[in-house]
Amino acid sequence: MLSTHAHYILLVVASLAAGAINAAAAGGSFLSFPAMLGMGIPPVQANATNTVAIWPGQLTSILKLRNDLRRELVFAAIVASIVGGVGGALLLLRLPQRFFLYVLPWMILSATLLFLFSARISRWLNKETQHPHIEKRVRPLTIFPLLLPICLYIGYFGAGGGLMVMALLALLGMDDMHQLNGMKVLVACISNLSAVITFIAERAVVWHYCFIAMVAAALGGYIGAHYARKLPQSTMRTLVIAVGFAVSGYFFYRNLHPAH
Template structure:
């Protein structure tokens, strides 16, 4: 009886965490801070949990791209697409070749680093918004340097990905993309494409646990659509605080659980 009740609560938390992750990814990123630990709470090994979580969250990113498609900058699409494909595939392949124990040792450091990035993103986001209010004449950035900057970020998305959305937005802003809605839509597109490549790699390798994945996928997709709908209205500072606190707590938990 106690075991059955515990399992029900774990499934309930997985469903809730997946929905929250979809909302967070559409608005600011960092959804994996919630959904990945929920996946591991089901007793899944770390790399399989990461692969399953990536596949589950991807439809939410796709629905967000559909919602934000009118904000995309067409002149940057070829660079974003090529970078996302190369980075996503290479990151996924490296993950699958990583030992479970190694991934567990690296995991809390990735969570902590991503959380700290979110923590310092407030002033930079304010700077981005101020530039958005006084935009310069729009011009296409130097594409090769942009490719070189985005490639390691997309690699990280294919490998793990938590917190990468802010890195994409910062890189694009440094190369002259100033309008906030363009930044957000390009961020979601890069994450969606990188994760699509990782998803296909994980599926082909047989690393996905589908009975958990499908449950999470449905609710993440719903959360992604709703999050994209309210992305223009939500106070990003409130969401950022939630993401940072959640990420730090999860990092502390996995540091404590170090084998």
């Protein structure tokens, strides 16, 4: 068994890494959420506390990645994020605690596979093989209803939600990894802010652990966003896919071995 001090150190390190991973790719909650569970917090409260803690890291990431946003998509993305974030948070607080842990790995695995094959699927659907250099214009009215269920999921749990955003936008024809990353961070940031407000209003946050993780995640988010702009697009894509498979694999294992 880990000592109390070791648990705190693990929480700080996991939160720092989560903020950095969320900025550079997606799936940082894969690290920070288990660390919250390790502090002895029940799953729903651990998720609510983790969501509040990692949110500042997403805000600091947005400040670094704001020039990568697709301006014509920002308003539709924000509206979908607000509606979905609040709705997902309320679902989390109303449904049984074990439910979201059961469905989580299937959703993340599906998103990872979708992102892995998104370029091929996009070319096939849009017949872009004859014009591979032309990026299809993504319409705001198209992304709103498609983003809404993903934002609902982000408010509900969130781990891998950014990966789903990137997979969706890539499937619609957006192929610039820096733009995908910027839009992913925006949607995750606003969705989680909406969920944060809901969790606070419902008194579901364990503040003692939250403040510790919050500072670490904010620092990690700023550092991760800084280096995300320096990474080659192929490296970012590989990192996103690797994190997605790791996230889904971990929670499949956890569901099969609940004592671990």
